[in-house]
Amino acid sequence: MKRKMILYALLTLAAFVMFFPIMYAFSVSFMTSEDILSRRLLPSSPTLDNYRDVLVSVPILHYLMNSFIVASTATLGMLIVSALAAFIFAFIPFKGRQAVFLLFISTLLIPWEATMIPNFFTIQSLGWMNNYLALTIPFFALAFGTFLLRQHFKTVPQELYEAAQVEGLSNFQFFYKVVVPYAKTSFVTLGIFGFLTTWNMYLWPLLVTTNDTVRTVQIGLRRLQADEVATNWGLVMAGVILVIIPTLILLAAGQKQLQKGLAKGAIK
């Protein structure tokens, strides 16, 4: 009992430390400028002014929409491309498959920033600046995703593949009728990972957008921060909270799925 109490106390403390920035941001978003300047922890008279202002001063809903389109498209594309690649690596034997796979995986060693400039030139010469294509297509082929899915596909018993062959399924039918449902958990994991990564992207969208048409919300947030006059932090934090909400919803929904998947494996 005592052990449990200590454990819970420590966990609560750790959770508090972890969540403090977000909680503080939440609190600040309801404060007036005076409250912020006097460094209060809680707003003296909670106000929704910041939220109203943020909606008026920048096209935040437009940015959110853009982010949503970009993150969903990139996630979907990534899932499809990674899954198909992983399927080949897991099920279709060909000469040098192992070597190709290793080459594929070794791209994990190259940081994204290192390829940024060549990628930028490619996008530019394709004329994709200020276009959703520039924000989504470069993220379709993901070595990490392919690796993750391939590892899960590998656990599909070989007999299932053979049984499917005997029953007359084509490779593609086997892929979407058996393998995809079998590895659903990994798809959810990878989907959440992909969505959050693209949602939080900052540098790349900044590079390939020059106006507001396809600009994502992370850059929009930056725009709330004034460069020359004092920043209205209440306004910025209200924006931050608006941006966090969709990701929190996604996590909550995905976690349920994840737990379901995990429990499924445990019983079997």
Place this chain on the structure above:
Amino acid sequence: MEEGSVKLKHISKSYDKQTFAVKETSVDIQPGEFFVLVGPSGCGKSTMLRMIAGLEEITAGEIYIHGKSANDTPPSRRRISMVFQNYALYPHLTVEENILFGLKVRKVPKKEQLRLCLEATDMLGMTEFLKRKPRELSGGQRQRVALARAVVSQMPICLMDEPLSNLDAKLRGQMRTEIRQLQQKLGITMIYVTHDQVEAMTMGDRMMVLKDGEVQQIGKPLDIYNNPANEFVANFIGAPPMNITEAEVQRDGSLRVHHNNSLTLLPASSNMKMHLGVRPEHILLTKTQETDWELSVKISTVEILGNETLLTFEVGETLWKAKIPGQWHYEKGQVTTIHINKQHIHLFDGRTGKMLPESVGVARKPAAVQGGASI
């Protein structure tokens, strides 16, 4: 040739181009036959089944299914069904969906699907489990789902790869009978792989005994039991295995086993090194009219199973086993005499292990030859 037949012509399989997994195998499997491939693990029996299924490429030779060459036919076009050792049920589908999976792919009309599914599950007593997922079923029930899947496919040939090896002994005995009855009811050709000689003996119309990728013998279970082609088959088929001992051919042309009574040999037998084999169930403890040879032995262990007793005793340097009906009490180290009918003696070539032809062997009493239809 008829539908449902499988013909192998000099089939070979090699994975590394140096050693053979299956070597020069030829066999004709008739429509409606229950054909068993049996052998110890690693003998190539599963490889052979997988070649028939088309899951494994054939290195050399020809295969004919339904009378047509099938070397390049993909598995789905061979009109076969297959039951795997671990059942290969789709874990995300219910029993019903699992059973109907193949029919849906082949676009069989919905009504027909339902009728076939009910028919098959009824036959296998699985109707009440249709909505369950495979993980909610016991091993035996999963096995039945796998069988039902093969049944609804209505394919003229069914291949089974050690389907009973994951079940407990009691269930195995039950499923053995069920599979055999099912095959007879449907009249399909069954090719069945097992390492269990009991399954091979009880289920098969004919069987093929394999060792190291080479066919040892093909024939009806009883013929193989009574006339094993070589020492390996003699040892593999039958439990406990046949007792095999080295025997010396004396100068006078008689055969002697470890200083016991010598046996008179037929004239053609001279100058051969021989191995002598006797099945444990052919050893008697009392002299009867049938027996015409006796050996003095030293008991080493006694296992009383209730309905029968397993005796192990020393015959010279080798250990023999005897299966005697009833309960017998012996002391360890006790010396006793065993009685054998000469017609139950098998002789094998000492070098090749092959069974010796009829002209070579033990001379028998005329009466024994008359009564000995089995050898």
